[in-house]
Amino acid sequence: QDALARIKEAGVMKVGTETAFAPFDYIDAGDHVGLNMDVFAAIGEELGVEIEWITLDWAGVLPGLEAGQFDMVAGPATITKARMERYRFTPPIAEATVALLKSAKDDSITKPEDIAGKTIGSGHATAQLAQLEEFGKTLTPAPETKDYVSFNEAYADLAAGRIAGVANSLPNIAFVAQQRPEIFAVVAPFGTKTYFGFPGLKDDDHASLMDAIDAAILKMKADGRLGEMQQKWFGQTFDTPDAVTEPNI
Amino acid sequence: MGFDFDVILSKQDQLISGIAMTIFVWVVGTLLAALIGFIVATARRYGGVLVDKALTVPIEVIRGTPFLVQLFLLYFGGPYIGLSLDALPAGLLALSVYGAAYFAEIFRAGYQSVPPGHVEAAECLGFTRIQIIRNILLPEMALLVIPPSVNMAIILLKETALLSLITVPEMTMTASAIGSQEYAFVEAMVLIALVYWVLVELAGLLGRFAEKKLSRYRLAKA
Amino acid sequence: MSDNAISVQHLVKRFGTTTVLDDISLEIPRGQVSCLIGPSGSGKSTLLRCMAFLEEATDGSIFIEGSPLGFVYDGAGKRQRQSANDLRKVRSQIGMVFQQFNLWPHMTALGNVSAALRRVRKMGKAEAEEKAMLQLRKVGLENRAGHYPSQLSGGQQQRVAIARSLALEPKIMLFDEPTSALDPELTGEVLNVMRGLASEGMTMVVVTHEIGFAATVGNQISFLDHGKLLFTDAPSKVFAKPRHPRLEQFLDTYLDRGASTLI
Amino acid sequence: MSDNAISVQHLVKRFGTTTVLDDISLEIPRGQVSCLIGPSGSGKSTLLRCMAFLEEATDGSIFIEGSPLGFVYDGAGKRQRQSANDLRKVRSQIGMVFQQFNLWPHMTALGNVSAALRRVRKMGKAEAEEKAMLQLRKVGLENRAGHYPSQLSGGQQQRVAIARSLALEPKIMLFDEPTSALDPELTGEVLNVMRGLASEGMTMVVVTHEIGFAATVGNQISFLDHGKLLFTDAPSKVFAKPRHPRLEQFLDTYLDRGASTLI
Amino acid sequence: MSWKLFNLLLEASLMTIFVSTISILIGLVLAILLSAANLSGIRPLQWFSKFFISFFRGTPLLVQLLLLYNLLPVIGVQIPSLVTAIIGLSICTAAYQAENLRGGFEGVPTGLVESADMAGFTPVQTFFHIRVPIALRLTLPALINEAILILKASSLVSVVGLIELTRMAQNLVASTFMPLEIYASAGLIYLVINLVVATAGRQLERRLPGVGSK
Numbered sequence A: 001q002d003a004l005a006r007i008k009e010a011g012v013m014k015v016g017t018e019t020a021f022a023p024f025d026y027i028d029a030g031d032h033v034g035l036n037m038d039v040f041a042a043i044g045e046e047l048g049v050e051i052e053w054i055t056l057d058w059a060g061v062l063p064g065l066e067a068g069q070f071d072m073v074a075g076p077a078t079i080t081k082a083r084m085e086r087y088r089f090t091p092p093i094a095e096a097t098v099a100l101l102k103s104a105k106d107d108s109i110t111k112p113e114d115i116a117g118k119t120i121g122s123g124h125a126t127a128q129l130a131q132l133e134e135f136g137k138t139l140t141p142a143p144e145t146k147d148y149v150s151f152n153e154a155y156a157d158l159a160a161g162r163i164a165g166v167a168n169s170l171p172n173i174a175f176v177a178q179q180r181p182e183i184f185a186v187v188a189p190f191g192t193k194t195y196f197g198f199p200g201l202k203d204d205d206h207a208s209l210m211d212a213i214d215a216a217i218l219k220m221k222a223d224g225r226l227g228e229m230q231q232k233w234f235g236q237t238f239d240t241p242d243a244v245t246e247p248n249i
Numbered sequence B: 001m002g003f004d005f006d007v008i009l010s011k012q013d014q015l016i017s018g019i020a021m022t023i024f025v026w027v028v029g030t031l032l033a034a035l036i037g038f039i040v041a042t043a044r045r046y047g048g049v050l051v052d053k054a055l056t057v058p059i060e061v062i063r064g065t066p067f068l069v070q071l072f073l074l075y076f077g078g079p080y081i082g083l084s085l086d087a088l089p090a091g092l093l094a095l096s097v098y099g100a101a102y103f104a105e106i107f108r109a110g111y112q113s114v115p116p117g118h119v120e121a122a123e124c125l126g127f128t129r130i131q132i133i134r135n136i137l138l139p140e141m142a143l144l145v146i147p148p149s150v151n152m153a154i155i156l157l158k159e160t161a162l163l164s165l166i167t168v169p170e171m172t173m174t175a176s177a178i179g180s181q182e183y184a185f186v187e188a189m190v191l192i193a194l195v196y197w198v199l200v201e202l203a204g205l206l207g208r209f210a211e212k213k214l215s216r217y218r219l220a221k222a
Numbered sequence C, D: 001m002s003d004n005a006i007s008v009q010h011l012v013k014r015f016g017t018t019t020v021l022d023d024i025s026l027e028i029p030r031g032q033v034s035c036l037i038g039p040s041g042s043g044k045s046t047l048l049r050c051m052a053f054l055e056e057a058t059d060g061s062i063f064i065e066g067s068p069l070g071f072v073y074d075g076a077g078k079r080q081r082q083s084a085n086d087l088r089k090v091r092s093q094i095g096m097v098f099q100q101f102n103l104w105p106h107m108t109a110l111g112n113v114s115a116a117l118r119r120v121r122k123m124g125k126a127e128a129e130e131k132a133m134l135q136l137r138k139v140g141l142e143n144r145a146g147h148y149p150s151q152l153s154g155g156q157q158q159r160v161a162i163a164r165s166l167a168l169e170p171k172i173m174l175f176d177e178p179t180s181a182l183d184p185e186l187t188g189e190v191l192n193v194m195r196g197l198a199s200e201g202m203t204m205v206v207v208t209h210e211i212g213f214a215a216t217v218g219n220q221i222s223f224l225d226h227g228k229l230l231f232t233d234a235p236s237k238v239f240a241k242p243r244h245p246r247l248e249q250f251l252d253t254y255l256d257r258g259a260s261t262l263i
Numbered sequence E: 001m002s003w004k005l006f007n008l009l010l011e012a013s014l015m016t017i018f019v020s021t022i023s024i025l026i027g028l029v030l031a032i033l034l035s036a037a038n039l040s041g042i043r044p045l046q047w048f049s050k051f052f053i054s055f056f057r058g059t060p061l062l063v064q065l066l067l068l069y070n071l072l073p074v075i076g077v078q079i080p081s082l083v084t085a086i087i088g089l090s091i092c093t094a095a096y097q098a099e100n101l102r103g104g105f106e107g108v109p110t111g112l113v114e115s116a117d118m119a120g121f122t123p124v125q126t127f128f129h130i131r132v133p134i135a136l137r138l139t140l141p142a143l144i145n146e147a148i149l150i151l152k153a154s155s156l157v158s159v160v161g162l163i164e165l166t167r168m169a170q171n172l173v174a175s176t177f178m179p180l181e182i183y184a185s186a187g188l189i190y191l192v193i194n195l196v197v198a199t200a201g202r203q204l205e206r207r208l209p210g211v212g213s214k
């Protein structure tokens, strides 16, 4: 009996995520909401099981997956080469290309190249930081980068005026600017195209489960449900491939 | 889930600089905390009822709220009132003020532990207040103050991990970053735990050593 | 300047609303031994502590060798606190010995005696220790100089405490029940040192329960009861029968210790 | 069974290499008051503590009402520790009152007296407290039953401590300087309670510096010096002149307290 | 900041209070047992107690929680987050409290134990009826301190998936991007809880008679 069989028998699939990653997962007026909730509700319907949410600090999510605390991760991660060596990713559900968030009052930045010589923040050990550094090398003077444990501290520091911008995936940044338009504004994306997918385990036990989830997502994509969800949460839709086999980073 | 320490150790340089940062922040922060705490306790003892009462409020507020919250308010809220500190100074300031509130209480207990008669004897002999603090009170309270001070130092060591939230590259951040880049969380956690354990035991050892040194007049109990 | 080493005038001391010393006036003649006796809680220690300015009197004044202690009266007759420096100067004429010895536990006997010489008189280490040794010899403890208080018997500790006070060459010594924390056999050695001091003409004020000592060594005896000074007189007069009724009652409580039979 | 409540035979007690009790043999007759006197450090407390097995003797034996205490000799004549149960049984005949009272600070007077009845005798709460009240009445403290030790004066605390020991109805009471931590004025009330016990025929061993009490209440006096029992005799014989020279010297030290003149 | 957000913080603080209270109580019982092991005179028990204290005082609570949460399932033990959090916090505070109590047990005057011996108490009775209450009273201020520290440290249980006060604050920051207002409110709630604990502690100190207090 493999993972999929066990889940079907129990009628419940356990998924783990964190809740401080708007607009994918966040707490709005006390309820856990976001794109992930909708996506997995649909996946649950396709598989004919209930979804049980386990929410914890991001530091506990991937270790929790490996320890078997839940069947798969419901928080998206940028699909990268290194990560694909350790985990199996679902088909992309959104674009993860890096864009810039700046202060709404700052007129000196209108395009990505304007960050030359300025200090830009990003999340520690994230794919976005790597791309920011990559992009920075092409500018003179190169921007200084500052890394934060989570993006929320970076946003706070941008508001406090210590940094000129934050580099993060477009969907996230668009959401931030939409929430506090008087403080933040979005600058167009830079960098190579990347995508968000949900990580799961690579082992044989989980193979059929991951296959089933992949199929469900592709079905949602094909019948337009995924697009509706993207419209609802990001205010736009993304053109994503059916699978990422060779990530750009 | 196999253990694979090679992955972690391949990032030696980063790790060592993280550990060095932790030790630096810890040692400097703890010393500053003890110093400020001592000054506060002294001001409370000699500054009259008003100063005593006035200082109680910040002490209780600082002891009563999490370090995380204080750190955030100082670092992200400071700029709004014109106090824009860099990460490291902000971290050190927050850590030493936080610790100082506890040290102030430790030293208060220390002051109370010295029999008033010992101070009166010195007053009668014409010692000035500073001489009394330096020659009578401090040496006499030392034995009582050391064990809780070591405890406090250990607690401050653990709080240094939070400084990573304001971008101080201390070792928990470094190690967990390596862990997440290389996908070796458990290995990273075990490594951090080991380093902390060593530092804590060192602090304990130092405390016990100081106690032993100071207690020579006690060992010979008649 | 009068012949009195200490002059206490209309002294009042209140703790909150309780009056512990009630209009005390007392003259301590120079070169004599004055004993304060009275029941527990009558205010003996408080009076002595006022004489060392360890307690601030609520009202009244105290003069040490003619100089006011702790408070001075300004032109308008208002009581003002003395400056810290003046206070230290007046106080330097007084040595105080406590019931609980109050030796500093982290210093040796020699350290205890020499500390004030070094810190207050600013003497060098060698000179201070030499002078301190002299005092230790005087109380018969030169061979215990390197011992910590915890290594000394109670009687030895009290003798070190006396030496510590003597080191600054005070004109007046105040003793608060110097032997009551001691075993009977250790009491003797301390009383002997005090007898020696008395015979050298040191002015001494002694709070004591040792009626025997008061009767034999004291030149004047003051009896306190409930914060009032009932009388002050020579021992021969004080203990002569018929006695003051309150004193008679007080002495009765010593019956079990056999002390009253001495008188 | 002999007439002796306690029999001490060739008792030796060493701490490390120093001999504190040196071959002590002593019989304590039933129903009588035995006083142990002697200079400080002579071993009085240690001897008393051996009688309660709070110290383990290095050699020799002690019998309580005929039963060995702490150690038994096996067939081959080797000394063996008694089982914890047997020890508790022998010990239950002894009550001990300490110099420092040693009341349990977290229990009221009534709680202190009834605790052992409840825990050791397994009585119900009501019964234990009723018996405890009887004992408190005996020491004149029934109106202090609900007070914590910190709310009682020293003399009252010591009387509660006596009541606590009496509650278990011991055959023998041991007292180690029961009044020396008390103010002179509070000493009387405790000595009175002890006089009452003596008149009821309780076997008592009392370490004391109250020579007056020893001389008037004691039936037999033992004098210890440097760990040796110099003599044991009736007070009239002990204090009669010419006295044992070491005792004479010892009593001299009481001169200042006026005690020796009583005898 | 709206009332609604503040209410969410208040609700989350119930979890903080619940988890900390239970853990402090369990921790106290564990600490007393550790002290008993230490005082038992039985070598292996003493070693165990020493190692336990050294290990759990020496490593960060975060690491302990993560290991507990993720290693136990590897050896086949599945426990819910709430239980994991309580176990982790209890064990950690037990180590600190046992250290505090060590001083307290050393401060129990030997005379009080000897009187219990004389009254015929068994060693176990003496431990629970005499030593423990007196040691607890002696260390009460330190225990209250530890309770406050645990209340604050309980924020770490979010790594095993519990939403308590700090985690809720972080969540709200992540959706509203108003860090200052939200963290200040969370700080205020912590402060109120801790002031209640500190005041209760001081009342208790005043009500319970201490050793030798007069």
Ligand SMILES: Nc1ncnc2c1ncn2[C@@H]1O[C@H](COP(=O)(O)OP(=O)(O)OP(=O)(O)O)[C@@H](O)[C@H]1O
Binding pocket: C015, C020, C038, C039, C040, C041, C042, C043, C044, C045, C046, C047
């Ligand atoms: N700091 C204080 N606050 C309030 N009351 C005090 C204080 N110090 C002393 N008293 C009270 O003042 C009174 C006199 O105390 P004092 O110590 O002078 O008596 P005493 O004659 O020395 O007694 P004893 O023989 O017991 O030493 C007592 O009733 C005491 O309770």
Ligand SMILES: Nc1ncnc2c1ncn2[C@@H]1O[C@H](COP(=O)(O)OP(=O)(O)OP(=O)(O)O)[C@@H](O)[C@H]1O
Binding pocket: C183, D015, D020, D038, D039, D040, D041, D042, D043, D044, D045, D046, D047
């Ligand atoms: N635990 C111990 N370790 C080492 N020596 C001890 C110990 N207890 C007592 N002694 C020594 O044994 C001797 C006798 O002590 P003990 O307390 O029996 O004397 P004592 O006659 O009761 O004196 P006091 O009148 O001062 O109470 C003393 O020299 C003391 O220092």
Ligand SMILES: [Mg+2]
Binding pocket: C044, C045, C046, C177
């Ligand atoms: Mg007094």
Ligand SMILES: [Mg+2]
Binding pocket: D044, D045, D046, D177
């Ligand atoms: Mg003794």
